[in-house]
Amino acid sequence: MVLSGFLSLEVSPALGMSTGPTDNLYLDMDLSQLMQVTITSVSKKPQTLGNTPAAVFVISQEDIRRSGATSIAEALAMAPGIQVSQISSSKWSISSRGFSGFISNKLLVLIDGRSVYSPVYSGVFWDAQTTMLEDIDRIEVIRGPGGTIWGANAVNGVINIITKKAQDTQGGLLRAGFGTQERLQGAVRYGTKINEDAFARFYAMGNDRESNRLKESGLDAGDSWNTMQTGFRADGVVGTRNEWTLQGDLFRNQGDQILFPYWLSTAPYVVSKHTDFDDNGGNLLAGWQHRFGEHERLSLQMYYDYAARDEDFYNISYRTFDAAVQYETRLGARHDITAGAGFRHIRGDNEATFQSYFPSRTDEVFSLFLQDAFHLIPDRLIITVGSKYEHTPYTGSEWQPSGKLLWAPSEHHSYWASIVRAVRTPSVLEDGGTVTFSNLPPPYGMGYVASSGSEDFAAETALSYELGYRWQPYQSFSFDLALFYTEYDDLYTFRPRPSERGLDLVFTNGVAGHNYGAEVAMTWKPKSWLSLAGTYSYLQSSYKPDTIVSPLDQNISDLFEKMQPMHQFGLRSSLDLAHNWQLNAWLRYTDSFIGGNVTSISAELPVDGSVDGSADLSVNLIWKPRPDMECMLAGQNLLNSGQLYYNSEHLTPPTEIKRGVFGKITWRF
Amino acid sequence: MLRLFRLFLFLFLFWTSLWVVSRVADVQAEECNHEYHLKAAFLVNFAKFITWPEQALPADQQDFILCVVGKDVFGSALDGVESKTVGGRTVRVVRVKSLKNVPTCQMLFISPSEADNLSLIDRWATGGQKAAVMVSDVFNFIEAGGHIQLIVTDNRLSFVVNHTAMRKLGLQANSSLLSLASTVY
Numbered sequence: 001m002v003l004s005g006f007l008s009l010e011v012s013p014a015l016g017m018s019t020g021p022t023d024n025l026y027l028d029m030d031l032s033q034l035m036q037v038t039i040t041s042v043s044k045k046p047q048t049l050g051n052t053p054a055a056v057f058v059i060s061q062e063d064i065r066r067s068g069a070t071s072i073a074e075a076l077a078m079a080p081g082i083q084v085s086q087i088s089s090s091k092w093s094i095s096s097r098g099f100s101g102f103i104s105n106k107l108l109v110l111i112d113g114r115s116v117y118s119p120v121y122s123g124v125f126w127d128a129q130t131t132m133l134e135d136i137d138r139i140e141v142i143r144g145p146g147g148t149i150w151g152a153n154a155v156n157g158v159i160n161i162i163t164k165k166a167q168d169t170q171g172g173l174l175r176a177g178f179g180t181q182e183r184l185q186g187a188v189r190y191g192t193k194i195n196e197d198a199f200a201r202f203y204a205m206g207n208d209r210e211s212n213r214l215k216e217s218g219l220d221a222g223d224s225w226n227t228m229q230t231g232f233r234a235d236g237v238v239g240t241r242n243e244w245t246l247q248g249d250l251f252r253n254q255g256d257q258i259l260f261p262y263w264l265s266t267a268p269y270v271v272s273k274h275t276d277f278d279d280n281g282g283n284l285l286a287g288w289q290h291r292f293g294e295h296e297r298l299s300l301q302m303y304y305d306y307a308a309r310d311e312d313f314y315n316i317s318y319r320t321f322d323a324a325v326q327y328e329t330r331l332g333a334r335h336d337i338t339a340g341a342g343f344r345h346i347r348g349d350n351e352a353t354f355q356s357y358f359p360s361r362t363d364e365v366f367s368l369f370l371q372d373a374f375h376l377i378p379d380r381l382i383i384t385v386g387s388k389y390e391h392t393p394y395t396g397s398e399w400q401p402s403g404k405l406l407w408a409p410s411e412h413h414s415y416w417a418s419i420v421r422a423v424r425t426p427s428v429l430e431d432g433g434t435v436t437f438s439n440l441p442p443p444y445g446m447g448y449v450a451s452s453g454s455e456d457f458a459a460e461t462a463l464s465y466e467l468g469y470r471w472q473p474y475q476s477f478s479f480d481l482a483l484f485y486t487e488y489d490d491l492y493t494f495r496p497r498p499s500e501r502g503l504d505l506v507f508t509n510g511v512a513g514h515n516y517g518a519e520v521a522m523t524w525k526p527k528s529w530l531s532l533a534g535t536y537s538y539l540q541s542s543y544k545p546d547t548i549v550s551p552l553d554q555n556i557s558d559l560f561e562k563m564q565p566m567h568q569f570g571l572r573s574s575l576d577l578a579h580n581w582q583l584n585a586w587l588r589y590t591d592s593f594i595g596g597n598v599t600s601i602s603a604e605l606p607v608d609g610s611v612d613g614s615a616d617l618s619v620n621l622i623w624k625p626r627p628d629m630e631c632m633l634a635g636q637n638l639l640n641s642g643q644l645y646y647n648s649e650h651l652t653p654p655t656e657i658k659r660g661v662f663g664k665i666t667w668r669f
Numbered sequence: 670m671l672r673l674f675r676l677f678l679f680l681f682l683f684w685t686s687l688w689v690v691s692r693v694a695d696v697q698a699e700e701c702n703h704e705y706h707l708k709a710a711f712l713v714n715f716a717k718f719i720t721w722p723e724q725a726l727p728a729d730q731q732d733f734i735l736c737v738v739g740k741d742v743f744g745s746a747l748d749g750v751e752s753k754t755v756g757g758r759t760v761r762v763v764r765v766k767s768l769k770n771v772p773t774c775q776m777l778f779i780s781p782s783e784a785d786n787l788s789l790i791d792r793w794a795t796g797g798q799k800a801a802v803m804v805s806d807v808f809n810f811i812e813a814g815g816h817i818q819l820i821v822t823d824n825r826l827s828f829v830v831n832h833t834a835m836r837k838l839g840l841q842a843n844s845s846l847l848s849l850a851s852t853v854y
Contacts, residue, residue, distance in 0.1 A: 024749045026710035034710055294784035
């Protein structure tokens with residue numbers, strides 16, 4: 001009874017059958033019935049989204065569940081403007097608005113406010129991010145610069161992975177599954193109430209994945225991968241004004257990999273090395289929030305994070321301590337002020353290998369930010385102005401200002417425009433590290449060639465102009481468009497410099513250019529049993545070297561232009577076949593592009609990095625024999641027996657991701 | 670240069686056409702604010718469980734007056750309310766701009782826009798003729814001396830009742846209302 005009333009409200013406007021004022025159907029219900037009606041997050045989400053002057057896309061828990069995704073990386077492909085290209089079973093290139101690569105350095109990623117962006121090479125080790133998917137509340141994907149709030153390295157986007165509060169994961173959950181590529185998967189979670197004001201959960205999970213195959217030879221790509229992670233989260237309130245959270249995770253992932261080209265100091269100088277890797281780490285995070293009033297809030301957050309990798313290429317470990325405070329208040333009736341300060345202490349303990357050298361160093365970063373949202377017309381016309389100031393040990397002071405305008409002429413439409421400056425601060429590698437690119441002695445090559453960090457290397461900068469429009473005429477239909485034009489300056493290039501051992505390619509700021517594009521996201525639920533979601537992204541890039549010192553300058557800026565697909569599109573459909581059967585399908589298309597990063601250009605083994613346009617289809621069938629049980633049969637990469645999604649990454653030989661089928665059962669108790 | 674011009678021309682036309690389409694569609698669009706549709710129904714239901722002192726709601730009064738104070742967050746959600754009756758009286762909705770100037774009514778809904786002026790509710794917390802039930806979804810409403818605060822728990826609407834404050838004004842809540850409340854003070 002309650003449910004049907006709720007649904008009819010949702011569906012009839014979508015079909016456009018009712019005009020004129022609707023009757024409020026809830027008025028006929030009594031209080032106990034009313035208390036059973038859920039206020040769906042759907043009604044809340046677009047409201048907050050509609051008031052955000054940025055290109056935001058939210059991937060909900062329901063989206064993740066229905067997608068059949070088995071990793072965060074895979075789930076991110078649902079967002080427009082994001083390129084997710086799987087390199088091998090454990091490696092991905094994930095980038096926003098261009099600049100793809102395993103070393104994709106312009107996208108900041110946070111899990112519950114904890115940065116997982118590695119200071120080593122400026123990027124994210126996706127194989128170390130194995131959060132239990134059922135715990136994720138939502139993933140907010142923000143394309144475009146987010147430097148004013150999130151700080152350096154949020155040049156082309158920010159991904160916020162937000163896990164559920166402990167009170168939302170009460171009771172038990174057991175998941176078990178097996179398949180061809182997803183060989184084994186298992187997870188257990190239990191949530192309990194500690195007292196009237198506090199809740200906690202504990203979880204443990206693991207995945208074991210099959211290897212893929214090499215593109216050239218069709219042989220086994222030696223990239224099998226298994227992951228284990230465990231952790232807890234506790235949340236509670238003190239009185240009506242204080243909220244706290246305490247959470248922690250421990251993980252260990254191991255896998256096989258082929259490193260190619262793998263350079264040696266002596267003959268035969270280069271080999272294809274079958275080897276393994278081991279990464280492990282843990283973190284502990286505490287947060288506290290106090291509300292002084294309706295518009296006044298103080299939040300504190302601290303975390304400690306340890307992450308280590310042990311493999312033939314890297315042998316690194318990082319300890320990070322981070323503390324941040326944020327204060328929000330309203331001045332007068334029209335100014336919403338947000339102020340924040342942060343401190344981060346990072347200690348690296350790294351060992352050199354013949355492949356790479358990352359200096360062990362200890363760094364401290366300080367930051368302050370201030371932002372004012374000025375409501376010219378309350379809830380209708382809002383100007384937001386702010387800036388972050390950051391002091392980094394590499395480049396000193398960095399300012400990242402932004403100006404944004406939001407105009408919402410009605411609750412169904414909003415327009416926004418923004419101008420934002422963002423910077424990417426140098427990585428340990430760019431400041432003083434080394435990566436071996438080649439070691440072929442004459443007459444075959446030039447001897448030892450390696451990248452060389454430089455203290456003169458300054459931050460890369462971006463200035464982005466964006467326009468956006470959101471339209472949600474009904475609950476069941478939404479349309480989101482973002483247009484952008486971004487100017488980049490001081491992008492890196494290499495300048496050759498003879499060294500004692502051979503040739504150094506020194507990191508230098510020397511490429512500038514721009515890109516522009518459009519991103520569209522639509523959702524439509526024409527019937528109560530059918531929902532559709534589509535995305536389209538267009539991207540055009542143009543870069544030029546400031547001066548041409550060596551052919552490398554031109555090659556690198558040419559690669560920057562081609563290293564991302566011009567067109568990407570995705571279509572997801574969800575069909576409720578009967579009350580306990582669901583059929584979900586997800587089709588993706590990625591245009592051709594050139595894979596590989598700059599290191600492959602400068603290596604003396606020429607690699608053809610081109611990746612053809614590719615389509616990818618995954619389909620799954622969900623059956624709920626009982627309300628507390630869910631069975632899924634899923635197929636991944638269904639269109640081809642194996643497909644190359646990324647190519648010629650510096651260390652991984654071109655690998656075709658194989659078609660896979662798996663089944664899993666989830667039981668909640 | 671020409672390419673840039675074409676791009677901007679394209680964007681302009683695209684933008685304009687989107688705007689036109691959206692305006693047309695807007696006319697047919699429904700307000701789908703479930704949360705406040707629900708809250709409106711809660712208000713009417715509350716009224717059914719409360720008895721007012723004779724001075725505040727004389728037997729011969731035909732209407733039950735519901736005042737919405739501050740920015741009208743309900744939109745169309747209140748449209749059907751006036752066809753409802755409370756204790757044989759027809760519900761009348763009166764929209765008032767701020768807490769500073771509220772006419773006599775039996776129930777006040779205080780919008781979030783008035784959150785900073787909650788200290789003014791003391792003015793209406795006098796008994797006698799002015800005894801009105803004060804309801805709001807502002808988060809510290811009970812602390813500020815309000816009567817019923819709507820809260821969201823587990824994605825559902827619930828409410829907290831300050832029965833002590835209500836009784837001071839001679840307002841009596843029925844026991845079944847109190848039993849449904851998540852907390853009673």
